[in-house]
Amino acid sequence: MDNVIECHNLTHYYGNKLVFENLNFRIKEGSILGLLGKNGTGKTTVFNILNGFLHPTKGQCFIWGEDSQYLSDMSKLRIGFLIEGHIQYAFMNIQQIERFYRGFYPRWKSASFWELISKLDISPRQRISTMSCGQRSQVALGLILAQDPDLLILDDFSMGLDPGYRRLFVDYLREYAKSENKTIFTTSHIIQDMERLIDDVLIIGSNNVLVQSTLNEFLDNFNRFDFELEESKTELKKDAILVNIERVKNKVELYTFSSENEIYKYLADKNVSVKNFKRVSMALEDAFIGLTGKY
Amino acid sequence: MEKISRYSLVFITVIVLSIGLPKLFWIFFEKPVKKPFIQYSCVNHDFLIYRSNEKIWEDTKGNQYSRDEYEQKLPLFFFKQLYISGTLPDSINHVPIDLKELAREKSFFHLRQGEIDAPVPDLFPLFESRSGRAMLEWPEDFFRITWRIEFIDAASNKILEEKSQMFSASLYHNGFVFPAKLISGITSQKKSCDEGYFIVDSKNQLFHLKMVIGKPYIRKIEIPYGLIIRHISCVDFKNKAFYAYLLSDKNEIYILSQNEYKLVKWPIEGYDSATSDLKIYGDMLNYTIVIEGYNYLKVIALDKKYQFIDSYSEKWDVKEDLKYGKIFASIFPAQVSMTSENSKYVRFYFSISRGFNWFLLNLALLAIHFALLYWRKKQLRNHFIDLGIIAICGIYGFLAIHFFRNKFYE
Amino acid sequence: MWRSVFYKEWLKIRWFILLYALVGFVVIVYIYLKLKHSFMFLGAKNVWGAILFQSIVYFKVFRFIPLIGGTIIAFTQYLPEVLNKRIKLSFHLPLNENKILLLMQAFGALSLFISFLVFLILFGIIGLYFLPEQIVLDSLITIFPWILAGFSSYFIVSFVVLEPMWIYRFFYFLNGAFFISIHFASIITASYRPIILSLTLMSILLSSALLFSGYRFRKGESWYGKN
Numbered sequence: 007m008d009n010v011i012e013c014h015n016l017t018h019y020y021g022n023k024l025v026f027e028n029l030n031f032r033i034k035e036g037s038i039l040g041l042l043g044k045n046g047t048g049k050t051t052v053f054n055i056l057n058g059f060l061h062p063t064k065g066q067c068f069i070w071g072e073d074s075q076y077l078s079d080m081s082k083l084r085i086g087f088l089i090e091g092h093i094q095y096a097f098m099n100i101q102q103i104e105r106f107y108r109g110f111y112p113r114w115k116s117a118s119f120w121e122l123i124s125k126l127d128i129s130p131r132q133r134i135s136t137m138s139c140g141q142r143s144q145v146a147l148g149l150i151l152a153q154d155p156d157l158l159i160l161d162d163f164s165m166g167l168d169p170g171y172r173r174l175f176v177d178y179l180r181e182y183a184k185s186e187n188k189t190i191f192t193t194s195h196i197i198q199d200m201e202r203l204i205d206d207v208l209i210i211g212s213n214n215v216l217v218q219s220t221l222n223e224f225l226d227n228f229n230r231f232d233f234e235l236e237e238s239k240t241e242l243k244k245d246a247i248l249v250n251i252e253r254v255k256n257k258v259e260l261y262t263f264s265s266e267n268e269i270y271k272y273l274a275d276k277n278v279s280v281k282n283f284k285r286v287s288m289a290l291e292d293a294f295i296g297l298t299g300k301y
Numbered sequence: 302m303e304k305i306s307r308y309s310l311v312f313i314t315v316i317v318l319s320i321g322l323p324k325l326f327w328i329f330f331e332k333p334v335k336k337p338f339i340q341y342s343c344v345n346h347d348f349l350i351y352r353s354n355e356k357i358w359e360d361t362k363g364n365q366y367s368r369d370e371y372e373q374k375l376p377l378f379f380f381k382q383l384y385i386s387g388t389l390p391d392s393i394n395h396v397p398i399d400l401k402e403l404a405r406e407k408s409f410f411h412l413r414q415g416e417i418d419a420p421v422p423d424l425f426p427l428f429e430s431r432s433g434r435a436m437l438e439w440p441e442d443f444f445r446i447t448w449r450i451e452f453i454d455a456a457s458n459k460i461l462e463e464k465s466q467m468f469s470a471s472l473y474h475n476g477f478v479f480p481a482k483l484i485s486g487i488t489s490q491k492k493s494c495d496e497g498y499f500i501v502d503s504k505n506q507l508f509h510l511k512m513v514i515g516k517p518y519i520r521k522i523e524i525p526y527g528l529i530i531r532h533i534s535c536v537d538f539k540n541k542a543f544y545a546y547l548l549s550d551k552n553e554i555y556i557l558s559q560n561e562y563k564l565v566k567w568p569i570e571g572y573d574s575a576t577s578d579l580k581i582y583g584d585m586l587n588y589t590i591v592i593e594g595y596n597y598l599k600v601i602a603l604d605k606k607y608q609f610i611d612s613y614s615e616k617w618d619v620k621e622d623l624k625y626g627k628i629f630a631s632i633f634p635a636q637v638s639m640t641s642e643n644s645k646y647v648r649f650y651f652s653i654s655r656g657f658n659w660f661l662l663n664l665a666l667l668a669i670h671f672a673l674l675y676w677r678k679k680q681l682r683n684h685f686i687d688l689g690i691i692a693i694c695g696i697y698g699f700l701a702i703h704f705f706r707n708k709f710y711e
Numbered sequence: 712m713w714r715s716v717f718y719k720e721w722l723k724i725r726w727f728i729l730l731y732a733l734v735g736f737v738v739i740v741y742i743y744l745k746l747k748h749s750f751m752f753l754g755a756k757n758v759w760g761a762i763l764f765q766s767i768v769y770f771k772v773f774r775f776i777p778l779i780g781g782t783i784i785a786f787t788q789y790l791p792e793v794l795n796k797r798i799k800l801s802f803h804l805p806l807n808e809n810k811i812l813l814l815m816q817a818f819g820a821l822s823l824f825i826s827f828l829v830f831l832i833l834f835g836i837i838g839l840y841f842l843p844e845q846i847v848l849d850s851l852i853t854i855f856p857w858i859l860a861g862f863s864s865y866f867i868v869s870f871v872v873l874e875p876m877w878i879y880r881f882f883y884f885l886n887g888a889f890f891i892s893i894h895f896a897s898i899i900t901a902s903y904r905p906i907i908l909s910l911t912l913m914s915i916l917l918s919s920a921l922l923f924s925g926y927r928f929r930k931g932e933s934w935y936g937k938n
Contacts, residue, residue: 054931057799057802057803058802058929059799059802059928059929059931060930060931061710061930061931075710079805079806079807080805082803082804082805082806083805085803087799087800087803089795089796089797089799089800091795093795093796093797093799093800094797094800095719095791095797095800096791096797097722097723097791098719098722102718102722105715105718106715106718106719106722107715108715109712109714109715109718110712110715110804110805110806111805302809302919302922303809303922303923303925303926305919305922306919306920306921306922306923306926307923309916309917309919309920310870310917310920310923312916313886313890313913313916313917314886316890316913317886317889317890317893320889320893321889419899419902420849420899420900420901420902420904422763422764422845422849423845424759424763424843424845424846425763426756426760439756439757439760440756441756442756443756443759443763443843445843445845453843455754455755455756455758455759456750456754456755456756458755458839458840458841458842458843488760488763488764489764639893639896639897640896640897645897645899645902646902646903646904646905647856647896647897647902647903647905647906648905648906649906649909704882704883704886705923708927708930708932709926710930
């Protein structure tokens with residue numbers, strides 16, 4: 007399968023402040039990639055670069071082989087774009103906005119749009135500015151579905167949505183993407199939503215990539231072990247194996263990509279004696295926090 | 302495309318700055334320059350100068366006078382003051398003084414430098430010059446001269462066909478070649494009597510047009526061969542010596558005498574209507590002609606027969622010569638203003654600064670910009686036009702270019 | 712596609728441009744009602760005389776009408792675009808970004824052009840009823856720089872609104888305001904005749920200004936870098 011998006015050595019500074027350095031990632035056709043990162047790690051920056059709203063300090067992104075800074079009209083035709091917060095033309099009503107976008111996309115599917123809208127309790131002449139966040143998200147989603155793009159770029163789709171709408175949005179999207187072989191690149195600050203949606207995960211830290219793999223691989227390989235230290239004076243430091251340590255007095259939560267046996271051996275080598283050692287299973291959110299830390 | 306956009310903005314900004322910055326500079330630093338007031342004294346047979354700044358009254362040889370002495374040496378100019386003070390002489394140069402005559406002969410005429418190059422109306426009221434009324438009455442219609450003369454009734458905004466035909470025919474029979482190049486008259490009721498209009502036709506012939514009891518009075522006036530009249534200022538002086546001052550295309554000044562329309566050229570040199578004011582003071586014995594330029598003054602005295610008596614000129618330092626003027630000239634390469642003393646039209650009046658000090662600043666700014674480019678590791682080839690703009694437009698270009706940053710990605 | 716762009720712009724400005732056209736219409740009618748009133752009270756000949764020889768500009772109230780129009784239309788077109796950075800939606804359409812901006816400008820300028828044309832025709836036709844063509848023609852020449860100020864203010868305000876950085880916005884605004892002021896340097900009838908052409912050319916140059924701030928927006932130009 008071909009890569010839809012490829013970013014090479016992406017580096018960006020705001021003034022003298024480094025946001026990320028040598029970011030490399032790719033998205034395969036038909037897959038759903040979630041970009042995770044704490045606030046300030048540059049998620050929005052990546053989205054802006056990808057959409058041509060920001061020129062990176064170094065490096066390049068390609069979408070279908072075209073530099074994302076100079077996308078051709080043909081490529082833009084095939085990309086659906088959801089702005090953070092489901093921003094749309096608030097001064098239009100639903101009929102007007104449908105009519106507006108229809109003029110740009112030859113593959114426009116009015117039926118999909120109206121099908122989604124009909125589920126909402128709104129009149130076609132209602133202005134978007136008077137709608138609730140949930141309703142607006144449906145309109146934005148409806149527009150993207152009607153556009154029938156091959157690549158969907160969704161910037162924080164869960165912003166402002168209540169749980170029901172989020173669930174609806176995610177399930178609808180995943181089913182749509184899988185049945186039509188669409189590629190999705192997305193981010194959300196609500197990680198439970200991501201877990202239901204994505205195939206692959208890309209986690210960026212303060213200025214580098216922490217993980218890029220499939221979601222299942224990540225959840226399988228990234229482990230949490232809880233135990234108590236026999237001696238309170240024992241010190242544990244982060245290193246290549248101990249990815250993160252959360253410690254309260256003698257109680258330790260250890261996050262690692264290593265297996266249980268490897269950790270036993272590691273602790274034994276360091277003469278650390280522990281009790282109540284157990285593996286704790288994690289959802290994506292726990293794993294994300296475990297990987298990036300609480301602060 | 303974005304580059305075209307940027308250079309358009311830079312261009313507009315250079316113009317804006319070259320209008321705005323000099324203006325701002327002079328608001329801060331300009332000091333008023335008071336011009337001397339100079340008159341010809343029939344008593345001293347010399348010019349008397351009043352410098353209002355220093356409160357000095359003197360003659361051309363440097364003798365200083367008190368204010369009273371000064372006024373007494375210009376009895377024809379200050380006769381009212383002298384009369385009140387009781388110091389008006391009985392006769393001057395053996396000519397007995399008569400207050401009425403003094404008042405009748407006193408005249409003042411002022412042609413401002415911007416007055417000729419100005420938008421002019423092309424509709425005029427033709428007064429009835431012999432209405433039999435004490436006061437002139439504003440006519441109900443206005444005339445224009447196109448392929449004929451047309452009178453338009455103001456109330457109905459319709460052409461008065463009969464009157465138009467009558468006047469057109471009369472003009473035509475007098476040899477007038479339509480249309481008119483120049484129409485001049487006093488378009489006000491506040492004049493002692495109506496003398497109608499003086500009109501230059503398309504063949505540079507001069508005509509006098511009046512309306513007398515509803516009928517046209519047209520007179521073709523003989524003018525010297527080759528004379529091209531550029532401007533006519535009609536006057537309404539009490540002594541009725543002449544109808545108008547005429548200005549030729551060579552800046553010669555003529556008067557059009559009320560005696561048989563005789564045209565007399567005055568012996569005045571050094572007048573340029575574009576750059577100087579013309580003031581003519583007439584009195585019982587002399588005419589004092591003051592040509593007032595930006596930084597100079599020339600005064601010429603004529604006698605009553607328009608013969609040259611004497612002349613005097615003076616120059617003074619203007620803002621460009623003073624300290625701030627020199628600072629100005631080393632910062633700003635040029636100045637643009639929308640309005641000018643020399644015209645009532647709005648144009649981009651462009652004046653290059655004196656000397657070449659500003660060019661040094663241009664070079665310095667060029668070097669600074671060059672250094673900035675080097676320091677920021679920019680590729681020079683993207684900045685050639687910018688550098689050129691700085692070289693030519695100096696500080697304006699430098700500011701404009703940094704205002705609209707040349708930040709394009711390849 | 713240009714139809715869709717025009718459609719969007721029309722939705723934004725329709726009430727404003729209609730209201731503006733109405734205001735302009737009322738102002739022109741007012742000018743001539745007032746003139747008619749003066750004709751009645753002072754006599755037509757005296758009013759003509761005052762217009763011709765005392766430089767009375769009887770339509771002075773129209774002075775800033777085009778300027779106000781240009782500013783209003785620019786704001787109504789571009790404020791919704793910069794709020795929440797909605798312009799990103801437009802840039803994402805399958806049409807070259809500059810083309811979209813130019814289409815947006817073209818629509819605004821066209822709307823203004825039509826309004827101004829209607830104003831001028833109305834002004835001229837009613838004018839010819841009361842006044843001779845010389846006066847009407849001179850009046851139109853006097854109005855022309857004001858009309859250009861309307862177009863220029865439209866181009867400048869749209870470009871300033873779209874500029875992403877506040878500090879630059881401020882300087883660009885000052886710069887633009889000064890440029891606009893040169894259209895009002897003299898109230899003498901027909902005194903702008905010699906530079907009408909140069910001012911028109913400058914207005915045309917300014918019509919490309921939006922591309923510059925559009926480019927700065929697209930390339931993520933900002934003080935702190937957050938876009």
